[in-house]
Amino acid sequence: xxxxxxxxxxxxxxxxxxxxxxxxxxxxxxxxxxxxxxxxxxxxxxxxxxxxxxxxxxxxxxxxxxxxxxxxxxxxxxxxxxxxxxxxxxxxxxxxxxxxxxxxxxxxxxxxxxxxxxxxxxxxxxxxxxxxxxxxxxxxxxxxxxxxxxxxxxxxxxxxxxxxxxxxxxxxxxxxxxxxxxxxxxxxxxxxxxxxxxxxxxxxxxxxxxxxxxxxxxxxxxxxxxxxxxxxxxxxxxxxxxxxxxxxxxxxxxxxxxxxxxxxxxxxxxxxxxxxxxxxxxxxxxxxxxxxxxxxxxxxxxxxxxxxxxxxxxxxxxxxxxxxxxxxxxxxxxxxxxxxxxxxxxxxxxxxxxxxxxxxxxxxxxxxxxxxxxxxxxxxxxxxxxxxxxxxxxxxxxxxxxxxxxxxxxxxxxxxxxxxxxxxxxxxxxxxxxxxxxxxxxxxxxxxxxxxxxxxxxxxxxxxxx
Amino acid sequence: xxxxxxxxxxxxxxxxxxxxxxxxxxxxxxxxxxxxxxxxxxxxxxxxxxxxxxxxxxxxxxxxxxxxxxxxxxxxxxxxxxxxxxxxxxxxxxxxxxxxxxxxxxxxxxxxxxxxxxxxxxxxxxxxxxxxxxxxxxxxxxxxxxxxxxxxxxxxxxxxxxxxxxxxxxxxxxxxxxxxx
Numbered sequence: 001x002x003x004x005x006x007x008x009x010x011x012x013x014x015x016x017x018x019x020x021x022x023x024x025x026x027x028x029x030x031x032x033x034x035x036x037x038x039x040x041x042x043x044x045x046x047x048x049x050x051x052x053x054x055x056x057x058x059x060x061x062x063x064x065x066x067x068x069x070x071x072x073x074x075x076x077x078x079x080x081x082x083x084x085x086x087x088x089x090x091x092x093x094x095x096x097x098x099x100x101x102x103x104x105x106x107x108x109x110x111x112x113x114x115x116x117x118x119x120x121x122x123x124x125x126x127x128x129x130x131x132x133x134x135x136x137x138x139x140x141x142x143x144x145x146x147x148x149x150x151x152x153x154x155x156x157x158x159x160x161x162x163x164x165x166x167x168x169x170x171x172x173x174x175x176x177x178x179x180x181x182x183x184x185x186x187x188x189x190x191x192x193x194x195x196x197x198x199x200x201x202x203x204x205x206x207x208x209x210x211x212x213x214x215x216x217x218x219x220x221x222x223x224x225x226x227x228x229x230x231x232x233x234x235x236x237x238x239x240x241x242x243x244x245x246x247x248x249x250x251x252x253x254x255x256x257x258x259x260x261x262x263x264x265x266x267x268x269x270x271x272x273x274x275x276x277x278x279x280x281x282x283x284x285x286x287x288x289x290x291x292x293x294x295x296x297x298x299x300x301x302x303x304x305x306x307x308x309x310x311x312x313x314x315x316x317x318x319x320x321x322x323x324x325x326x327x328x329x330x331x332x333x334x335x336x337x338x339x340x341x342x343x344x345x346x347x348x349x350x351x352x353x354x355x356x357x358x359x360x361x362x363x364x365x366x367x368x369x370x371x372x373x374x375x376x377x378x379x380x381x382x383x384x385x386x387x388x389x390x391x392x393x394x395x396x397x398x399x400x401x402x403x404x405x406x407x408x409x410x411x412x413x414x415x416x417x418x419x420x421x422x423x424x425x426x427x428x429x430x431x432x433x434x435x436x437x438x439x440x441x442x443x444x445x446x447x448x449x450x451x452x453x454x455x456x457x458x459x460x461x462x463x464x465x466x
Numbered sequence: 467x468x469x470x471x472x473x474x475x476x477x478x479x480x481x482x483x484x485x486x487x488x489x490x491x492x493x494x495x496x497x498x499x500x501x502x503x504x505x506x507x508x509x510x511x512x513x514x515x516x517x518x519x520x521x522x523x524x525x526x527x528x529x530x531x532x533x534x535x536x537x538x539x540x541x542x543x544x545x546x547x548x549x550x551x552x553x554x555x556x557x558x559x560x561x562x563x564x565x566x567x568x569x570x571x572x573x574x575x576x577x578x579x580x581x582x583x584x585x586x587x588x589x590x591x592x593x594x595x596x597x598x599x600x601x602x603x604x605x606x607x608x609x610x611x612x613x614x615x616x617x618x619x620x621x622x623x624x625x626x627x628x629x630x631x632x633x634x635x636x637x638x639x640x641x642x643x644x645x646x647x
Contacts, residue, residue: 302595370585421541
C-alpha cells in the first residue's frame with residue numbers, strides 16, 4: 001500500500017482549522033499546494049508500507065533549532081524564545097525517535113537557520129547531509145505571554161515544502177506546540193492519525209513490595225509535565241481519562257472501601273460514581289463520554305454495569321454471572337463492548353452488544369486472556385495473554401489473528417495510542433515487583449520504556465487534544 | 467444469561483457433605499499448594515489493619531491481638547491458583563475462627579481476600595473478593611451472624627510473601643480474618 005494522500009489532504013484541512021488558532025506570520029509565502037487529494041500516484045518521493053507486517057524504511061529527518069524573531073524571556077522553564085526554539089526541536093526529535101519509522105537528527109550539530117531561512121531552506125546544503133526530510137520552524141512571543149509556533153516539513157530531494165502549520169499556545173504549554181509539529185510530520189509521512197499531543201493517566205508506585213504506595217498521576221504522552229493527583233494515603237488503581245480530559249475515573253481504597261471515584265481536574269474534587277454498598281472497580285468510559293462502565297463484586301461474583309456519566313439514573317446490569325465478569329472496552333462506534341469473564345472456568349475475552357445482549361466468547365487459543373481494550377481504529381483488540389508469563393497481545397474483534405507484541409515475565413493492561421498504532425502497558429519485574437510503563441508498536445519490534453519519576457503502572461492513554 | 471450461582475459457592479454446600487469421603491485426598495492434593503505449616507504465623511504485617519501488640523505479654527481477651535495469638539496462624543486460609551474452594555485445612559482454620567467469634571459475640575470482623583502476583587490487577591481484586599466471600603460464607607454456615615462479617619479484597623496489591631516463586635505465591639493466595647477492635 002502506498003502512502004495515503006487522502007489522509008494527508010484531510011490532515012491539511014484540519015491542521016489549518018485547528019482550534020489552537022493557526023497563526024502564520026503575515027509575511028509567510030502562499031502555501032505551495034504540494035498535493036491534491038486526487039493525486040494518489042507515486043510522486044517519486046515517499047513510498048513505503050504502512051501495513052503491520054512490513055518493516056518501515058527509516059526516513060532520515062533533520063530537525064533544526066526553531067528560529068525566533070526576537071530572543072526574549074518567556075514564562076516557561078525552557079527559558080527565552082531562542083532557548084525554547086532549541087527545546088521544541090529536541091522534543092520533536094525525541095517524539096519521532098523510537099517509533100521505528102524515522103531516524104531524526106538534530107537540532108544539535110546541525111546548521112541553525114535564520115528566521116527567513118525557515119521558509120526558504122537551502123536544499124543544496126541539506127542534500128549533502130544524507131537526510132530525506134527537513135523540519136524547521138519558528139517561535140515568537142507576544143506581549144500577552146502567548147507563543148506562536150510555526151512548523152514546516154520539507155522534502156529535501158524533491159526540494160519542496162510538504163506541509164506546514166502554526167499554533168498559538170500559552171507559554172507554559174510550549175511542549176504542546178512541539179507535539180503538534182511532531183504530529184504534523186508523523187501524519188504527513190506515515191499517513192496515520194496523530195497521537196503525540198495527548199496525555200496519560202497512570203499509577204505512580206513507591207515503597208516496599210508489601211506496602212507499596214499507589215498514587216494517581218498524570219503526564220504528557222512523552223512523560224513530561226508529570227503531576228501527582230492523590231497523596232497516596234488511600235491506594236489508587238486503574239485510572240481512565242474521560243474523552244475530553246476533564247475527569248479521571250479510578251479505583252480508590254478511601255476509607256477501606258474500594259470504590260470508583262470521578263476526579264474532576266478543573267476543581268480537584270472527587271465524587272463517588274455509584275453508591276452500591278459493594279466494592280466497585282474497573283471503570284471505563286464510552287467513546288462519547290456519556291456512559292460509564294463499572295464492575296461490582298458481590299458475594300463472590302462480579303458483574304458489569306452501565307451508568308450515565310452525568311450521574312443519577314439506575315445502573316443497568318449488563319452481565320449476570322456466573323463468575324467474574326469485569327472490565328469492558330467499547331468499540332469505537334459505541335455499539336459493542338469487549339470484556340473479560342471467567343464463566344468458562346478461566347479468564348477469557350467476550351464481546352457483547354452495548355446493552356448486554358448477544359454475549360459471546362472470542363478468545364480460543366489456550367491460556368487465559370484478560371484486560372481487553374478495543375483499538376480506536378476498531379480493527380484490533382489488545383489484551384493480556386496469560387500462559388505462564390503475562391504478555392501483551394492483539395487479536396481481531398472476532399478473535400482471529402492473535403499475536404504477541406511483547407515477551408517478558410509480566411506485561412499487562414494494554415492501552416491504545418489515540419491512533420491505534422501503539423500500545424502502552426505496564427511491566428512488573430520478577431522479585432522486586434517494580435512496575436514500569438512501556439510502549440510497543442503493532443509490529444512488536446519497537447519497544448521502549450517511558451520515563452517516569454518513580455515506579456509506574458496502569459497507563460491509560462487519552463485522545464489527541466484539539 | 468444463565469443466573470445460576472458461581473460454581474465455588476455451590477460446591478461449598480456439596481463439599482460439606484462429601485468432605486468426609488474426600489478429605490484424605492484433598493489433604494494430600496492440598497499440601498502441594500499450601501505454604502509449610504511449620505512456619506510461624508505471619509504477624510499480619512501485610513494486612514491493612516493494625517493487629518495490635520503481639521507477643522508482648524498476654525493480649526486483652528477478645529481483642530484482635532488475642533485473636534491472632536489464639537489462632538496460631540489459623541486466622542489465614544490459603545487457596546490454589548485461581549481457586550476459591552474451602553478445603554479441609556481451611557475448614558479447620560475457619561472452625562477455629564468461628565469458635566473464637568462465638569466466644570465474643572459482639573466482635574465484628576473483616577475477611578481480607580488476596581491473590582498472588584501472577585494475574586492481572588482488576589481480575590485479582592475480584593478474585594480476592596471471591597475468596598473472602600467463600601471464607602465469610604463458610605463462617606456464616608458455622609453459625610457466625612452474617613452481619614458481623616464484612617469482606618475486603620486487596621487483589622495482588624498486598625503480598626505477605628515478597629518473593630516471586632511458587633512458595634511465595636502460595637502464601638499470598640489467602641483470606642485473612644481480622645477482627646475489629
